[in-house]
Amino acid sequence: MQKNPIVFWELASHDAEKSVKFFEDVFEWEVPMNERLGFYTTNIGEDAKAIDGGIFTLKKAKLPFLTLFIQVEDIEEKARKIEACGGYLIEPPHTLDSGASICLFNEPSGVTFAMIQPRAAA
DSSP, X not given: OOSSOEEEEEEEESOHHHHHHHHHHHHOOOOXXXXXXXXXXXXXXXOTTOOOXXXXXXXXXXXXXXXXXXXXXXXXXXXXXXXXXXXXXXXXXXXXXXXXXXXXXXXXXXXXEEEEEOOOOX
């Protein structure tokens, strides 16, 4: 298995409902509203190659965007490495209510990605 795989994606749209309908109609995806998360999430299926994602309407950003989430074991160490290798932290590592930690960053050319460290096992 590849180290630090892409495990999730998010599409920030000007109109989430319109984007959801597009993906449902074109690709026959199931994209129900996830009330717990507060945005639509794909339910592509149990194919081991499928990566589920989320679709929501823009709030803070002005332009639509797509973010890929890279799963890591040590988000703090990877954040330091991003900066050492010419990247830029947009949003430093922080813990969500779920217990997972996330961090937004730009790689050297300016493209935005995200890292996620799952909640520690209890």
